[in-house]
Amino acid sequence: MSEKIEFKRKFTEIQPIYSMWLREVIRFFNMKPRVISTIVQPVLFLALLALPMSKLFHGAPPEMEQTMFGGLNFFSFLVPGIVGIGLLFGGTMSGVTVLWDKDFGFLKEVMVAPVRRTSLMLGRTFGGLTVGMLQALITIGVASVFGIWYGFKISSLSGFLLAIVFCVLTFFIFSCFGIILGGLFEGTEGFMAFVNLIQMPLFFLSGAMIPISQLKGVPVLYQIQFINPLTYGVDGLRSALTGSTPFFPIWIDIIVLITVAVVFLLLGAYTFSKMEVD
Amino acid sequence: MYAISTKDLTKKFKNTLAVDHINLDVEEGDIFGFVGLNGAGKTTFILMLSTLLNPTSGTAKVCGYDIIKNKKDVRSSIGLVFEEQAVDIYLTGRQNLDFTARMYNLPKKERIERISRVLESVGLSDRADDKVKDYSGGMLRRLEIARGMLIYPRVLLLDEPTIGVDVQTRRYLWDYLKKVNKEYCMTIFLTTSYMDEADYLCDRVAIIHEGRILSMGTPEKLKYELGENLIFLKVSNSFDEFSGILFKEPWVDRVDIFEDEEGNNWIRLSVKGANVRIPDIVKFAKEKGFSILSIKMQKPSLNDVVLHHIDKIG
Incomplete structure (x- = not known):
């Protein structure tokens, strides 16, 4: 009898999670500038960053592509990196929305509902995830169109599906990361300054634009790459999407990402539950 | 429960x-x-x-x-x-x-x-x-x-x-x-x-x-505690002296100085029962040699109650 009630209680958390998710999605589509920037940003990154940069190695011998970029031309090498930037920025931004709610007082209203803190956080993260995945898919789609001329191609359907898994894990990690940071800061301004500060090294030391092995001779920077979750996300994503040789074995990428995701989820849930209302 | x-x-x-x-x-x-x-x-x-x-x-x-x-x-x-x-x-x-x-x-x-x-x-x-x-x-x-x-x-x-x-x-x-x-x-x-x-x-x-x-x-009880009626007085000469005299009267419950929004000081009398009226007070003042400039009567509001309690503890 009591087990049944307990089960029912667990079941009742689904509706609030869905509710939080729905709110995020409605808010997203209600804000036209956000929708537009979600679509335009990947196009700009591809057209203004990946395309010109790929010209750097124009006419380089094929052996170089083999050794440096795992068998890819530079444009194809950059595409998963750019998807990675989107996941990094988009994920941490979802931490900002926690702060917005805090500023607008909406957080209180949510906190007073008879719902587990973890559910609140999950719903919010899924909402951000939906938007983040939308952007990732747009990026891959646009890259495939550019790819007709620049040699980028999705390797296979299974590779594409695996790539989605990597995207989800990566986004989830940075979303929790954003919430953890959000819980540590009082106001949006301090938070934004810090986020900008930390996003730089996370982005450049992730193998998104510079192959991991190229930094071998640079002491500290080389090692930082190994503690950056984005490194494993981009590495796995790149290999799955393009069929190139990954830096780490793919199962290592997956295990590291899942472990970090679980730890960050717990930390995030803890932060969220401890978040003072006033 | x-x-x-x-x-x-x-x-x-x-x-x-x-x-x-x-x-x-x-x-x-x-x-x-x-x-x-x-x-x-x-x-x-x-x-x-x-x-x-x-x-x-x-x-x-x-x-x-x-x-x-x-x-x-x-x-x-x-x-x-x-x-x-x-x-x-x-x-x-x-x-x-x-x-x-x-x-x-x-x-x-x-x-x-x-x-x-x-x-x-x-x-x-x-x-x-x-x-x-x-x-x-x-x-x-x-x-x-x-x-x-x-x-x-x-x-x-x-x-x-x-x-x-x-x-x-x-x-x-x-x-x-x-x-x-x-x-x-x-x-x-x-x-x-x-x-x-x-x-x-x-x-x-x-x-x-x-x-x-x-x-x-x-709310009624709280207002009643302050007295059923409040009378505000302004006299030409010494406030303190007159309030001292008033305080000794049995029909007066409480006396204090009250400052209104415009910064004017009033003697605030809290009066027992409804049987004391303005003419009685005017007469009383005349007997004691004080002249009243202004007088008004008021039922206490919760406002008075709150301010009274807060003033009391300083």
């Missing part, structure tokens, strides 16, 4: 005691008001009752549920309206209510029905599908109260429910609250710094200052 019952409820922030050992019982179905100045500890008290803040010491029960041990049960039994705005301005009014209804797991049919009913009852039906950022202050307040009502809570907690609202909306909200209190036998606990609000709405009132309850009772 009391709807709300606190025992030595205390909250200490760094150096200040925001709520200082408050013992309070609120009967089911009552409208109870916490009256006090800004910073008296009203909001802290309500946040503790709603489980959003943990007390430093002491306990409280809401609908019989402990606010520390049974947080979830407390949360399911209360509706809460915050002092500051707590809605998502980028959603419509209806979407906001829908969000809350889902948070409380209301089934679909009931959700739709209740949302349109509360919207109707606060008079927002025709603006329900506009984004909240286009609402006026009064509409916002009505929406928030509608949301507090959405789950038909057993206890409705309202923190300054009519702050920043025009006279017409205030009266509307008051009557609405009175109505739901009667219809659903809903206990309402509100904080306010408007005395007329407490006077109009509340069955019982507690005056709170610096985290402590100074006085508690029905």
Whole structure:
């Protein structure tokens, strides 16, 4: 009898999670500038960053592509990196929305509902995830169109599906990361300054634009790459999407990402539950 | 069982005691008001009752549920309206209510029905599908109260429910609250710094200052404690001398100096019974050799009660 009630209680958390998710999605589509920037940003990154940069190695011998970029031309090498930037920025931004709610007082209203803190956080993260995945898919789609001329191609359907898994894990990690940071800061301004500060090294030391092995001779920077979750996300994503040789074995990428995701989820849930209302 | 019952409820922030050992019982179905100045500890008290803040010491029960041990049960039994705005301005009014209804797991049919009913009852039906950022202050307040009502809570907690609202909306909200209190036998606990609000709405009132309850009772009782009638006098010569003489008279309950909004000093007499009239006082003053410049009589308001209690403790 009591087990049944307990089960029912667990079941009742689904509706609030869905509710939080729905709110995020409605808010997203209600804000036209956000929708537009979600679509335009990947196009700009591809057209203004990946395309010109790929010209750097124009006419380089094929052996170089083999050794440096795992068998890819530079444009194809950059595409998963750019998807990675989107996941990094988009994920941490979802931490900002926690702060917005805090500023607008909406957080209180949510906190007073008879719902587990973890559910609140999950719903919010899924909402951000939906938007983040939308952007990732747009990026891959646009890259495939550019790819007709620049040699980028999705390797296979299974590779594409695996790539989605990597995207989800990566986004989830940075979303929790954003919430953890959000819980540590009082106001949006301090938070934004810090986020900008930390996003730089996370982005450049992730193998998104510079192959991991190229930094071998640079002491500290080389090692930082190994503690950056984005490194494993981009590495796995790149290999799955393009069929190139990954830096780490793919199962290592997956295990590291899942472990970090679980730890960050717990930390995030803890932060969220401890978040003072006033 | 009391709807709300606190025992030595205390909250200490760094150096200040925001709520200082408050013992309070609120009967089911009552409208109870916490009256006090800004910073008296009203909001802290309500946040503790709603489980959003943990007390430093002491306990409280809401609908019989402990606010520390049974947080979830407390949360399911209360509706809460915050002092500051707590809605998502980028959603419509209806979407906001829908969000809350889902948070409380209301089934679909009931959700739709209740949302349109509360919207109707606060008079927002025709603006329900506009984004909240286009609402006026009064509409916002009505929406928030509608949301507090959405789950038909057993206890409705309202923190300054009519702050920043025009006279017409205030009266509307008051009557609405009175109505739901009667219809659903809903206990309402509100904080306010408007005395007329407490006077109009509340069955019982507690005056709170610096985290402590100074006085508690029905608005009538509190006003009666101050005397049935207040008489304000202005005399040409020495205030102190005349008030000293007056104080010795058996029909005078209390005498003090009162400063009105324009900065004028009055002698405030609290008079026992209604049998002492202005002509008697004028006559009395003449006998004692004082000339009265101005005189007025007033029934005490809750305002006077609160200021009296706060002045008393300095």
